Amino acid sequence: xxxxxxxxxxxxxxxxxxxxxxxxxxxxxxxxxxxxxxxxxxxxxxxxxxxxxxxxxxxxxxxxxxxxxxxxxxxxxxxxxxxxxxxxxxxxxxxxxxxxxxxxxxxxxxxxxxxxxxxxxxxxxxxxxxxxxxxxxxxxxxxxxxxxxxxxxxxxxxxxxxxxxxxxxxxxxxxxxxxxxxxxxxxxxxxxxxxxxxxxxxxxxxxxxxxxxxxxxxxxxxxxxxxxxxxxxxxxxxxxxxxxxxxxxxxxxxxxxxxxxxxx
Amino acid sequence: xxxxxxxxxxxxxxxxxxxxxxxxxxxxxxxxxxxxxxxxxxxxxxxxxxxxxxxxxxxxxxxxxxxxxxxxxxxxxxxxxxxxxxxxxxxxxxxxxxxxxxxxxxxxxxxxxxxxxxxxxxxxxxxxxxxxxxxxxxxxxxxxxxxxxxxxxxxxxxxxxxxxxxxxxxxxxxxxxxxxxxxxxxxxxxxxxxx
Numbered sequence: 068x069x070x071x072x073x074x075x076x077x078x079x080x081x082x083x084x085x086x087x088x089x090x091x092x093x094x095x096x097x098x099x100x101x102x103x104x105x106x107x108x109x110x111x112x113x114x115x116x117x118x119x120x121x122x123x124x125x126x127x128x129x130x131x132x133x134x135x136x137x138x139x140x141x142x143x144x145x146x147x148x149x150x151x152x153x154x155x156x157x158x159x160x161x162x163x164x165x166x167x168x169x170x171x172x173x174x175x176x177x178x179x180x181x182x183x184x185x186x187x188x189x190x191x192x193x194x195x196x197x198x199x200x201x202x203x204x205x206x207x208x209x210x211x212x213x214x215x216x217x218x219x220x221x222x223x224x225x226x227x228x229x230x231x232x233x234x235x236x237x238x239x240x241x242x243x244x245x246x247x248x249x250x251x252x253x254x255x256x257x258x259x260x261x262x263x264x265x266x267x268x269x270x271x272x273x274x275x276x277x278x279x280x281x282x283x284x285x286x287x288x289x290x291x292x293x294x295x296x297x298x299x300x301x302x303x304x305x306x307x308x309x310x311x312x313x314x315x316x317x318x319x320x321x322x323x324x325x326x327x328x329x330x331x
Numbered sequence: 332x333x334x335x336x337x338x339x340x341x342x343x344x345x346x347x348x349x350x351x352x353x354x355x356x357x358x359x360x361x362x363x364x365x366x367x368x369x370x371x372x373x374x375x376x377x378x379x380x381x382x383x384x385x386x387x388x389x390x391x392x393x394x395x396x397x398x399x400x401x402x403x404x405x406x407x408x409x410x411x412x413x414x415x416x417x418x419x420x421x422x423x424x425x426x427x428x429x430x431x432x433x434x435x436x437x438x439x440x441x442x443x444x445x446x447x448x449x450x451x452x453x454x455x456x457x458x459x460x461x462x463x464x465x466x467x468x469x470x471x472x473x474x475x476x477x478x479x480x481x482x483x484x485x486x487x488x489x490x491x492x493x494x495x496x497x498x499x500x501x502x503x504x505x506x507x508x509x510x511x512x513x514x515x516x517x518x519x520x521x522x523x524x525x526x
Contacts (some may be wrong), residue, residue, distance in 0.1 A: 152387065163396075165395045165397045166398045227510060228444075267445075270447075298446065299446055299508070325379075
């Protein structure tokens with residue numbers, strides 16, 4: 068039982084020394100423990116005394132006990148243990164983390180599919196007029212019916228906030244005729260309108276449902292614009308040349324307009 | 332009298348290694364000490380011994396190194412990057428992955444705009460060599476949208492061999508495509524010992 072007690076004491080000492088090292092780094096861990104028995108001599112008879120723990124108030128210093136444990140001729144029994152162990156070089160980490168930051172970008176891009184060119188010409192051919200002698204003076208030389216052109220593309224849009232603009236430098240289709248004329252009954256200009264229809268989007272952050280857009284550059288206007296959020300849809304451009312009230316001067320009537328989808 | 336030790340058995344020492352327990356490596360050294368003694372009258376021991384138990388432990392320590400910025404440049408979808416990280420863990424461990432945005436998210440409009448998406452998902456593949464003591468690979472595949480809730484891989488009985496690798500494969504933009512702008516994502520990796 069004595070031995071058991073001593074062993075228990077050693078074990079406890081070892082655990083105590085270890086427990087101190089769990090959290091943080093320590094340079095050196097020291098074991099310094101011993102015991103001796105305070106035997107005494109009664110008329111030449113050695114009488115076992117009490118066991119003293121070292122270092123301690125009653126047991127004395129480690130130095131004394133080490134000397135005692137090395138002395139094979141001593142009256143007292145003694146043992147002493149000295150130990151040193153280097154601690155962790157740095158604080159042990161019980162958990163750790165790493166962070167990967169991912170980045171990327173999407174460039175602004177707007178599209179209007181018009182094949183392999185950005186300029187397209189459309190010729191109405193002959194704009195019909197009442198040309199017969201029997202048409203009466205009121206209708207003579209006037210345009211028979213409105214001219215209409217529809218340009219449909221299945222790809223238009225922009226992947227960021229944008230502006231769709233219809234514009235032209237000259238408001239009307241203008242005749243190249245150099246003839247003089249009575250401008251009370253003849254005209255050398257054909258006013259026309261252009262309407263762009265598409266499924267646009269609002270610029271409200273977070274997105275939303277497509278918004279039907281009808282952007283019209285009315286006769287006489289030089290430009291018309293509409294802001295959108297990112298959108299992508301087919302676009303329909305309708306050119307309407309209504310019949311003017313005046314007769315048309317002979318010649319070629321031309322005009323040009325542009326549709327521009329530009330990122331903001 | 333057990334207090335005094337005899338030399339009757341001479342020196343004898345054995346070393347027993349204790350099994351790894353609760354993540355702590357413990358070493359127990361049992362030895363018989365040789366001590367000069369005198370036996371007192373009335374307590375003769377035919378044999379006696381002293382078992383000296385020496386204990387120590389290795390503190391569980393898990394460290395993760397690496398991380399940093401990964402720039403995909405122009406996001407076109409189907410892009411793949413790989414990144415290595417250091418992993419030192421002397422006990423079995425759990426390693427967790429968590430996404431901040433569930434994908435590469437538009438900085439200003441993560442919900443997108445119109446038909447355009449503000450987020451590009453990705454697939455995360457993880458491969459971590461382990462030893463148990465047989466070499467093995469701890470692996471997992473996660474869709475980024477599922478990583479908003481932390482996902483954890485357990486090494487089982489294995490310990491880290493020394494590092495790991497993540498592979499990120501971006502998906503294809505959905506709908507009309509991706510909204511123009513800057514995209515970002517933060518992928519956090521957390522290592523914890525299982526002790």
